[in-house]
Amino acid sequence: MEPLLTLDGIVKTFTQKRGGKRDVQAVAGVSLTVGRGETVGLVGESGCGKSTLARLALKLIEPTAGRIVFDGEDITARHGRAMLPVRRRMQAVFQDPLASLNSRMTIAEILREPFDTHGIKLGAALQPRIRELLSFVGMENTDTTKLPPQFSGGQLQRIAIARALALEPDIIVADEPTSALDPSIQAQIVNLLLFIQRQRQISYVIISHDLDVIGHVADRIAVMYLGTIIEQGPAAAIMGSPWHPYTQALLSAAPTLAARRNPEWKRIVLTGDPPNPANVPTGCRFHPRCHLARDVCRQVEPPLRPSEDGGRLIACHLAPEETAEKGRWIGQARLGMPAAATA
Amino acid sequence: MSAVLPTARPRRSRPRGVLAPVALLVIVILIAFALVPGLIAPDSPVALNMADRLKPPSFAHLFGTDEGGRDIFSRVVFGTRYSLGVAIAIVFASALFGVVYGAVSGMARGSADNVMMRIVDLFFGFPALVLALAVAASIGRGLGSVALSLTIIWWPGYARLVRGEVLRLRERPHVEAARALGVSNLTILRRHILPFVAQEVNVRVTTDIGYALVAVTALSFLGLGANSPTPEWGLLIRDSRPYFGSAWWYLVFPGTMIMLTATAFSLIGDSLAARRGG
Amino acid sequence: MILSVRDLSIGFRRIGGDLPAVDKISFDVREGETFVIIGESGSGKSLTGMSIAGLQPATSVTSGSIRFKERELLNRPDAELRRMRGREIGLIYQDPLGSLNPVWPVGDQIAEALRAHGLASGAAAARRAVEMLDRVRIPDPARVATAYPHEISGGMRQRAMIAMALIAGPSLLIADEPTTALDVTIKAQMLELLAELQREMALTIILITHDMGVVAEVADRILVMYAGRVAEIGDADAIMRTPSHPYTAALMTSAMISEAEPKQQLNAIVGVAPGLGSFPDGCHFHPRCPLAQDDCRSFVPPLRRLGDVALACHHPVGSDTALMAEA
Numbered sequence: 001m002e003p004l005l006t007l008d009g010i011v012k013t014f015t016q017k018r019g020g021k022r023d024v025q026a027v028a029g030v031s032l033t034v035g036r037g038e039t040v041g042l043v044g045e046s047g048c049g050k051s052t053l054a055r056l057a058l059k060l061i062e063p064t065a066g067r068i069v070f071d072g073e074d075i076t077a078r079h080g081r082a083m084l085p086v087r088r089r090m091q092a093v094f095q096d097p098l099a100s101l102n103s104r105m106t107i108a109e110i111l112r113e114p115f116d117t118h119g120i121k122l123g124a125a126l127q128p129r130i131r132e133l134l135s136f137v138g139m140e141n142t143d144t145t146k147l148p149p150q151f152s153g154g155q156l157q158r159i160a161i162a163r164a165l166a167l168e169p170d171i172i173v174a175d176e177p178t179s180a181l182d183p184s185i186q187a188q189i190v191n192l193l194l195f196i197q198r199q200r201q202i203s204y205v206i207i208s209h210d211l212d213v214i215g216h217v218a219d220r221i222a223v224m225y226l227g228t229i230i231e232q233g234p235a236a237a238i239m240g241s242p243w244h245p246y247t248q249a250l251l252s253a254a255p256t257l258a259a260r261r262n263p264e265w266k267r268i269v270l271t272g273d274p275p276n277p278a279n280v281p282t283g284c285r286f287h288p289r290c291h292l293a294r295d296v297c298r299q300v301e302p303p304l305r306p307s308e309d310g311g312r313l314i315a316c317h318l319a320p321e322e323t324a325e326k327g328r329w330i331g332q333a334r335l336g337m338p339a340a341a342t343a
Numbered sequence: 344m345s346a347v348l349p350t351a352r353p354r355r356s357r358p359r360g361v362l363a364p365v366a367l368l369v370i371v372i373l374i375a376f377a378l379v380p381g382l383i384a385p386d387s388p389v390a391l392n393m394a395d396r397l398k399p400p401s402f403a404h405l406f407g408t409d410e411g412g413r414d415i416f417s418r419v420v421f422g423t424r425y426s427l428g429v430a431i432a433i434v435f436a437s438a439l440f441g442v443v444y445g446a447v448s449g450m451a452r453g454s455a456d457n458v459m460m461r462i463v464d465l466f467f468g469f470p471a472l473v474l475a476l477a478v479a480a481s482i483g484r485g486l487g488s489v490a491l492s493l494t495i496i497w498w499p500g501y502a503r504l505v506r507g508e509v510l511r512l513r514e515r516p517h518v519e520a521a522r523a524l525g526v527s528n529l530t531i532l533r534r535h536i537l538p539f540v541a542q543e544v545n546v547r548v549t550t551d552i553g554y555a556l557v558a559v560t561a562l563s564f565l566g567l568g569a570n571s572p573t574p575e576w577g578l579l580i581r582d583s584r585p586y587f588g589s590a591w592w593y594l595v596f597p598g599t600m601i602m603l604t605a606t607a608f609s610l611i612g613d614s615l616a617a618r619r620g621g
Numbered sequence: 622m623i624l625s626v627r628d629l630s631i632g633f634r635r636i637g638g639d640l641p642a643v644d645k646i647s648f649d650v651r652e653g654e655t656f657v658i659i660g661e662s663g664s665g666k667s668l669t670g671m672s673i674a675g676l677q678p679a680t681s682v683t684s685g686s687i688r689f690k691e692r693e694l695l696n697r698p699d700a701e702l703r704r705m706r707g708r709e710i711g712l713i714y715q716d717p718l719g720s721l722n723p724v725w726p727v728g729d730q731i732a733e734a735l736r737a738h739g740l741a742s743g744a745a746a747a748r749r750a751v752e753m754l755d756r757v758r759i760p761d762p763a764r765v766a767t768a769y770p771h772e773i774s775g776g777m778r779q780r781a782m783i784a785m786a787l788i789a790g791p792s793l794l795i796a797d798e799p800t801t802a803l804d805v806t807i808k809a810q811m812l813e814l815l816a817e818l819q820r821e822m823a824l825t826i827i828l829i830t831h832d833m834g835v836v837a838e839v840a841d842r843i844l845v846m847y848a849g850r851v852a853e854i855g856d857a858d859a860i861m862r863t864p865s866h867p868y869t870a871a872l873m874t875s876a877m878i879s880e881a882e883p884k885q886q887l888n889a890i891v892g893v894a895p896g897l898g899s900f901p902d903g904c905h906f907h908p909r910c911p912l913a914q915d916d917c918r919s920f921v922p923p924l925r926r927l928g929d930v931a932l933a934c935h936h937p938v939g940s941d942t943a944l945m946a947e948a
Contacts, residue, residue: 045804058523080527087525100516104538117526152893153662160520182661183831183875187889194884209804212878216887235883253805256879257861260837269813270806273774335880 001035003069004171004203005057005090010066012052016278024278026052028227029066034171039197039204041218041235043211043250045274049227050207054175057205058092059083071170088118091164095176097156101148107134107159108144114166133162137192154185161192171203178213186213193217211254215239223247226275226285229304233312240331243312243319245290248330255334265333284317292318366610373604376423384417388574397590407592409582411572415593418574419600425575426563427604429486430555433493438548440494441501442540448502449509450532460506463499471496471558475567486559486575489568493558497551504547508540542615550612553605560601576601623793623825624650624673629685629695631668631677633897639682640898643668644849647685647924650793655819655826657836657857659872660846661894669846670795670829674710675702689793708738711786715798717778721770721785728754728766731785738789753784756821758814776807780814787822794819797829812838833876837861845869848895848905855930865927865937867910904935912936 012027027049034040044050055061057068059075068076070086078086094100101110111130115122122129134142137158148156157177164172177193178186190213197204208214214221215235222232223244231244242248245268252267259265272289275281284302287293296317304315316323376383392412400407406415448459475492482488512518513536521535560577562568569575571582576597583593627647632639643665650656660666671677673687675694687694689710694702706712714720722730731753732746741749747766754762757780770778779799786794796815800808816839819826828839836843840857845866853866864870871890881887892909895901901908907917914936922933 045806055519060519060522084525087523092520092523094516094520096516100520102517102521102535105534113521113526114524117524117530152896154893163520163524182894183833184661184871184890185893187875187878187887188891190878191886191889194886211805216878216881216883219884249806253809254834254879257833257837257873257876258880260834261858261861267809269809271810273776274804274807276774 001038003033004036004038004071005034005205006067006069007032007053007057008067008069010053010056010068011064012049012056012061013064022278025227025280026277027056027063028280030224030227030229032222032229032232034203034205036170037197037201037203038220039206039218041214041221042205042207042224043209043214043221044224045209045250047226047274047277048224049277050224051175053224054092054173054205054207058090058173059086084118088167089170091167091169091172093157093160093164093172093174093177096180097153097160098148100160101156101163103148106145106147107142107151110148110159111144111163111166114163118167120167129166133166134159136165136196137162138188152185153181154188157181157185157189158192161189161196165196165200168200169202171205173205173207175207176209177206179208179210190217211239211250223250226280227277228285228315229313230286230315231312232304232314233307237312241324241327242330243307243314243323243327244286244316245292245318245323246286248323248327249289251334252330259334268330284315292322294318362610363614366607366614369603369607370611373423373427373607376420377427380417380421380424384414384420386414386417388413388418388421389572397586397593399590400592400596406596407590409579409590409593410586415579415596418579419576419597422574422576422579422597425486425569425573426556426560426577426601427552429490429559430552433490433497433555433559434548434551436490436494437497437551438501438544441498441503442505442537442544444498445502445505445507446509446532446537446540449506449513450528452510456506460503463502466496467499467503469496472562472565475562479567484567484570486563486569486573489559489562493555493562497555500551501544501547504543505540508543509536512536512539546612546616549615550609553608553612556608557601557605622649623652623690624827625686625688626669626673627686627688629669629672629683629687631665631672631681631683633678633681635898641900642681642849642897643672644900645685646844646846646849646851648844648851648854650825650827651842652792652825653819653823654841655828655839656842656844657828657830657840658844658846659830659833659836661831663848663894663896664846665849666829666831666846667797670797670827673827674706674712674795675699676706676712704738707734707786707789707791708740709791709793711789711791711794713779713782713786713794713796713799715801717775717782718770720782721778723770726767726769727773727781731766731781731788734785734789740789749788750784753788754781757781757784757787757818759784775803776810779803779807779811783814783818787818787824790822792823793825793827795827795829798831799828800835801830801832808835815839833872837876845872848900850905851924851931851933852906853930853932853934854924855932859929863939865930865939866906866932866934867912867936867938868906870938871909904933912938 008031010027010030011025013023013025016022016024030053032040042050042053056063067074070090075086108130111133112126115126130144134140139155139158178189181189194217206214206217218235220233221235221238222229225246231238231247238247242251249268249270255265270289281288283299284297287297290297302315302317304313307314307320395408395412396410398404398408404414404416406419409415448456474496475489478488478492518531518535521531559568563575563577564581566581569578571578579597580594586593628645629643630641630645631643632641646669658666658669668677672683677683683695685695728747728750731750735741735746735749751762751766754765759765759777759780765773765777800811803811812835815826818824830836842855843857843860844854845852845868847868852868853860860869864873874888878887890909895905903919904917904922907913910917916935922935924931924933927937
């Protein structure tokens with residue numbers, strides 16, 4: 001697949017001012033490629049750096065190290081006006097639709113802002129274009145003179161998506177696009193994102209803590225933990241047989257309804273608190289919460305390496321030898337299928 | 344001293360429902376005083392009438408008369424223009440300059456912001472009275488030098504307020520969304536940040552007018568402001584001092600006007616703040 | 622029956638007529654069970670839960686009856702309700718940071734619940750606070766008791782809040798969206814903890830959530846609320862196996878994304894839930910219902926039994942086949 005967006009060795013260090021100056025590495029060397037028309041899902045828990053990575057990809061913040069390449073061009077050092085042509089092709093959708101729209105602007109003003117910003121003068125064609133955008137996202141007959149607070153969350157997320165589509169981008173980076181919405185609305189937004197991709201062949205980077213959503217929409221999944229990618233591969237491989245103990249814990253925490261009601265089903269409950277980027281453990285970043293951890297894990301940080309079959313990237317000393325079987329079992333048990341083998 | 348400085352405001356409880364309309368009425372009356380004093384005041388504020396010196400309040404002279412036989416009510420009405428007018432001018436000038444300065448500083452961030460804020464600190468820490476004395480010494484005593492010196496110490500409050508708001512608002516998702524769209528910094532400031540700062544500034548301006556009025560009259564009282572026979576309120580109180588024992592009204596009515604005006608603006612500011620919500 | 626709610630209505634006072642938010646709902650909660658109220662924003666689920674604890678907003682008007690252990694709770698004096706809260710009814714919220722006082726050590730806040738109810742004082746209360754922190758599986762409870770809320774992690778704060786809710790020994794715990802703000806692995810820990818505490822302390826739990834996954838895991842019985850009314854109520858297994866109300870079915874579909882064919886359209890219901898004051902006539906769900914017919918638009922469906930559940934629907938999912946089976 002032809003690469004559209006490439007993140008290469010991205011590092012982002014924040015300086016924490018509270019409680020004595022110290023550097024916190026939110027993203028610690030992440031490489032990721034998004035192909036044309038591809039959906040990459042980025043999962044992880046709070047503090048894993050997934051949202052920081054999204055903001056880096058969108059060039060809303062500057063990486064401390066690493067390169068960002070968009071459609072063959074290095075855009076790492078581009079700023080301001082020089083970024084405009086890239087921004088036109090790379091759009092964003094955020095978690096909280098009400099907060100991400102200016103509450104003092106009417107829907108019409110919000111939807112014309114992309115055109116104004118990029119100097120596209122539509123004149124009399126502007127209003128029909130806005131109507132067309134709205135109806136494309138399922139918001140026909142919207143009163144465009146209303147303000148955002150007069151709409152529901154689901155409607156606002158559609159409007160935010162319409163704004164992202166206005167300039168016909170090649171890629172949309174969506175940070176938790178369904179997380180703030182009610183369950184029946186989440187499904188609508190997932191459907192809309194899939195519909196748009198089928199119509200427009202655009203690429204997505206979708207960031208979420210919701211494995212169900214990621215598993216449904218993504219072609220490829222990258223799992224982040226404490227600023228690094230610990231496992232990455234085709235969605236079917238990651239969801240069907242996760243290798244990394246952390247991916248396994250994540251998946252087992254969110255099984256199907258059927259599996260949850262099955263009294264024989266047991267989830268892996270991780271002990272300990274979510275990791276803190278200000279206090280990164282030595283060796284494997286996950287070892288304090290890993291039930292398989294042994295000396296090598298405590299001492300040596302495992303590199304993200306391709307698996308022997310080339311099907312995925314994995315950062316675990318013990319994978320796949322000691323983890324693959326359990327992964328397969330979780331993948332099946334999660335779907336409520338009879339477990340082929342015991343863990 | 345403390346009356347002269349725009350110090351931290353004490354915690355005030357939310358005004359009761361009836362107070363805000365009363366405060367509004369007071370302000371409307373004050374505006375009428377300032378705009379058309381000639382239609383309201385029965386007498387000239389300056390013409391002497393020695394026959395009527397230091398007369399107590401009566402129907403002919405609501406607030407009594409001063410040592411020159413002038414109607415104190417008329418002097419107060421004509422004085423509104425000076426006392427309140429200068430206070431409003433100080434606050435508007437401070438707000439205008441402070442908003443621009445704070446917005447630039449907040450958007451610039453980094454070292455430019457740092458330097459700009461150190462400058463603000465410098466002005467903020469300046470003693471008002473010393474500054475007023477210095478200004479009066481260099482350009483002469485008068486309301487002009489009061490306005491200048493108070494503006495110099497007043498604008499940093501707005502600069503800080505606005506910078507803080509800009510820093511807070513620029514982290515808002517809708518600003519981030521605008522940046523992702525490629526919207527320029529100037530447009531972000533104008534369209535996505537300042538409209539949200541405006542409410543804060545409006546509240547502050549309204550409340551500050553009361554404080555500025557107190558500051559202006561205080562400087563006049565100390566002899567650094569208006570010159571006789573300008574009927575400026577602080578000056579009226581200054582002039583009343585020798586007669587305090589014999590003519591209480593001379594001090595009480597102008598003093599009450601200052602208090603009433605400051606309270607009215609403060610109350611309106613509070614009700615604006617309460618209505619502002621999120 | 623530990624709790625009986627009958628014809629509970631909650632409205633908000635507005636000029637020109639009250640806005641109904643909860644419309645004559647009735648349900649029972651049995652001793653020792655986990656009763657889950659599920660619904661989306663605006664369904665009235667939190668209002669219902671809060672009114673059981675006597676914490677409905679001051680601007681609301683309530684009618685009906687809430688009987689807890691044979692005592693009427695609705696519209697009782699505040700002082701009486703305050704005595705019950707903590708002592709007999711414990712509460713936990715979504716946001717632990719918001720419900721802990723930032724300038725007070727965690728242990729003192731937990732002990733305060735004992736002092737407020739006159740159950741213990743001084744050193745005894747402090748000791749029991751540490752014990753309670755231990756019971757909610759906080760490692761090194763003595764140290765955490767002296768820490769301030771901002772010094773401990775989010776998961777620990779959540780546990781501390783549970784400790785505070787349970788220290789005075791309530792028999793009923795109302796948990797309003799207790800896992801919504803949590804990461805999946807922490808959410809899993811929290812659900813395990815609640816289940817263990819329920820066994821150890823013989824708790825009845827009313828859990829308010831919009832997350833079907835949570836429901837599937839812990840619920841004995843479910844109340845599905847939509848736009849202020851009961852859509853469906855009954856045994857959790859029965860409802861999850863064969864949801865009869867079209868709204869419940871839709872919620873199930875949304876929760877079963879993992880079972881759908883990847884990258885294919887999900888079977889989502891259209892539209893959005895109505896806001897306060899814009900509830901439609903007839904069945905509140907009819908504008909979004911794929912099965913709606915004329916009667917749904919004009920008549921409010923009564924709550925009626927259908928096997929192990931009761932539901933308010935004129936045309937339940939699969940009712941045609943059910944009728945045929947009867948014939």
